[in-house]
Amino acid sequence: MALIDLQNISKQYDTKVILKDANFTLQSGQRVAVIGQNGQGKSTLFKIIMRLVEPDSGEISIDRSVKIEMLDQQPKFKANLSVRDAIENQLVELKSAKLEYEKITNELMTNYEDENLLRRQSDLASFLEFHNAWDLDNMIERVLVEFQLKQYEFKDVNLLSGGEQRRVSLAGLILKKPDILLLDEPTNHLDVYMVEFLEELLLKNNFTLLFISHDRYFIDNIATNVVEVEGGELRRFNGGYSSYLEQKAQILSNMQKEHENLLRLVKQEAHWMQHGVTARRKRNERRKAEYFDLKQKAKTNPAAIKKMSIELQREQKSFNSEEKQQNKKKMLYELDNIHKTLGDKELIKDFTTRILQKDTIAIVGPNGSGKSTLLKIFMEKMKIDKGSFKKGDFQIAYFDQQREMLDDDKTIMEIFCPNGGDRVVLDDGRNMHVFGYLKNFLFPKEYLDKKVGVLSGGEKNRVALALLFTKRVDCMILDEPTNDLDIPTINILEEYLQNFQGALIFVSHDRYFVDKIAKKLFVFTGNGHIMESFQPYSEYLQIEKELKELDNLEVEIQKEKTSVKVVNEPKKQTKLSYKDQREYDSLPNELEELEAKIEELNSCLADPKCYEKIGIVTLSKELEEKKAIYEEKVERFLTLEELVESFNS
Incomplete structure (x- = not known):
């Protein structure tokens, strides 16, 4: 039976049809990615499932026994709550279950025949096993470290940035492991290392998941199904994003x-x-x-x-299509052994590079490593502490997440045609009608007279990107350009960037986007060091992962060598110790007695007159205990016997 079953769901806002006779099911263990253009109904689907919005028609069937949790875009926390407390507050049920399990286990030491206690203990064990809650404190520690929240552990959560608060909320939900988890753009504000950690937890712990994402690698790695929302319909595909493309x-x-x-x-x-x-x-x-x-x-x-x-x-389109001809390359930047420190943290150390007219460079690395600082140095908004920084004579266009180039009080038409008229000149010299151009960025004609201030975050980003490509520049510098964009818009952005004739320098956590656009990587590897790489980003990450695994293996091998050395140091033994010899002599009789007892218990469990008198639970418990002791003693006897044989050989 499906955990969620929506049949013939319809929803309309004013005259706009969002969903029309749409059907959707979610089975246990499925991880379903919901994709589609902004405004097509992805968030409405989530709200209907969460019962935040009622459909105009259709049937909603949700298993009453399941608990559904959703990651909010703007999570809210109680006042005066530390980051650790905010995470632990979501885990109250798990902690209570663990305490109750421990209490019942202690009670069963003296009251081991109580069937109610045994049944409750079994239920709690299953619950804790499902939620992976046996080692909860260590998991909290790991999540704090991997999501880069450890430094804020005891800081008031309400003082963190919006992205950091989302990471706190996501950490709690992942550890809580509800029956069904709904995530809206979970990889926003996560660097690639955090995304890989999130993927590991979601896959290892067998989540039932419904998520909206523009991160195509994340979809490909996580999703068992893809649901495309378009024209009021929900179209379902098996597999991840690459399978979706094949089926499409x-x-x-x-x-x-x-x-x-x-x-x-x-x-x-x-x-x-x-x-x-x-x-x-x-x-x-x-x-x-x-x-x-x-x-x-x-x-x-x-x-x-x-x-x-x-x-x-x-x-x-080919991920790494090479240009047929390269123009004569012009030097844009030349950096020689530059250093930059903020406070007591060295962000950039001894970095040397040259950037030419046709370079497309992705700046990647963990959050807080210095990526945005390097962008500001390129923009001459921040000075270096040491070294040489040279910039050529060229024009730059800059795109950031704050969309500073937009005026909320102006209409879209006024933004693109500040001097009147209805034509716009693009970076390649083409002269187009404003609507004809903005149609490429998925804006309908009625949006031309809308003020920027009433647009959603994703729509503002589309306006900012469209405006970016009207500028005649030699270099574009972009800070997280794919944030808040849906996949169709990212595809359009990629197409424009691939046709751009100048240099590109950008920061992005979107691995698919980086692979498709970048020809070179500036990788922040830690302690201020920046490495240049010409590998695809996904390949670099895979090699880095394999090297870490090799390092861990070498540590384990070294431990084993040390252990073997310690074992070989004592003088070679030629006979059993007095204690071991007595144990070796007595074990055969003990094993015979245990075999007889096990046979007796099995016979009793097969005889109603016997097991009704003593109790099945009591007999079963004793049988399991005797079997465990028997296996332990057999293993010990064989170990001692091997030693005796080695002395005689």
């Missing part, structure tokens, strides 16, 4: 074949209309009506096919 390509191929068949049928019916209608029979009238329906469908199909085809082509 197959759907497109089928649509094209069906359209070809439809055109043939329309031609046949058109011939019949011209030559075959001889009377106004009902059958003929019905066939005429069907012909006009087919003709209308044949007109509308190409637009849908073309739209899907363009979206797929954007996504399926």
Whole structure:
């Protein structure tokens, strides 16, 4: 039975249809990614499941026994609460269950026949096992470290930034492990190392998950299914993001074949209309009506096919397509042994590099390592402490998460045409109508007169990016450009960036985006060191992971060598000790007695007269204890016997 079952769900806001007769199910253990353009209904689907919004029609069936939790975009915490307390507050039920389990275990030491206690102990053990709560304190420590919250452990959570607060909330939810977890853009504000840790927890602990994400690698690594929200419909695909693309390509191929068949049928019916209608029979009238329906469908199909085809082509372009010709390269930046320290933290140490006209560089590394500081140095908003920094004579366009280039009081039309008119000149010299250009960034015509201040965060980002590509510049510097963007918009951004003729320097945590755009990496490796790499980012991370595993293996091997050395140091033993010899002599009799007792207990459990008198629980408990003792003594006897044989050989 499905944990969540939505049937024929419809929802409309004013005249805009969000969902129409949509169906959705979620089974235990599934991890479903919800994708689609902003405003298509992804968040509405979440709100309907959480019962924050009621559908206009349809049936909602949610298993009453399951607990559903959702990661809020802007989590709220009680006053005067530390980061650690905020996490532990979400784990009250788990901690209470663990305390109760320990209490019952102690009670069973003296009252081991109490069936109610045994049953409750078993239920609690299953609950704690499901939530991976046996080692909760150590898991809290690990999450604090991996999500870079350890330094804020005892700081008031309400004093943290929005991104840090989301990490606190996410940490608590992951440890709590509700029956169903809903996550809206969980990888926002996480660096790649945090994302990999999150992936590890979600996969290892078998979460049932419904999540919205623009991080395509995250979707590919985590999702068992992808649900695309488009035109009020929910279309489901098996597998992760790469499987979604393959299945979408197959759907497109089928649509094209069906359209070809439809055109043939329309031609046949058109011939019949011209030559075959001889009377106004009902059958003929019905066939005429069907012909006009087919003709209308044949007109509308190409637009849908073309739209899907363009979206797929954007996504399926070669990740590392090389330019056929490279222009003569011009020096933009030259850095020689630069240093930068903030407070007592050395962010950049002995960094030397050159950046040329055609370079596309991703700056990557953990949060707080110095990525944004390096961007500010390139922007000349921050000075270096030591070394040489040279910048050529060229024009820069800058995009940041604060969208400083936008005026909330102006309409979109005023932003793009400040001097009036309705034309806009792009960075490549093309002159376009504003609507024709903004249509590429998924804005409908009615948005031209909207003020920037009323737009959502994602819509503002789209405006800022569209404005960016109207500037004639030699270098673009971008700080987390994919944040708050849906996947179709990221595809458009990637297309524009790949066609840009200048240099690109950007910070991003989106591994897929970095792989697709960057030709070079500046990797913050720790302690202020920056390494240049020409590998794809995903390949670099994989190699780094394998090297760490090798380091850990070497440590283990060294431990084993040390252990072996210690074992070999004592003088070689030639006979059993007095104590071991007595144990070796007595073990055969003890094993015979245990075998007899085990046989007796098994016989009693097979005889109703016997087990009704003593009790099945008591007999079963004693049998398990005797079996455990028997196995332990057999193992000990074999160990001693091996020693005796080695002395005699």
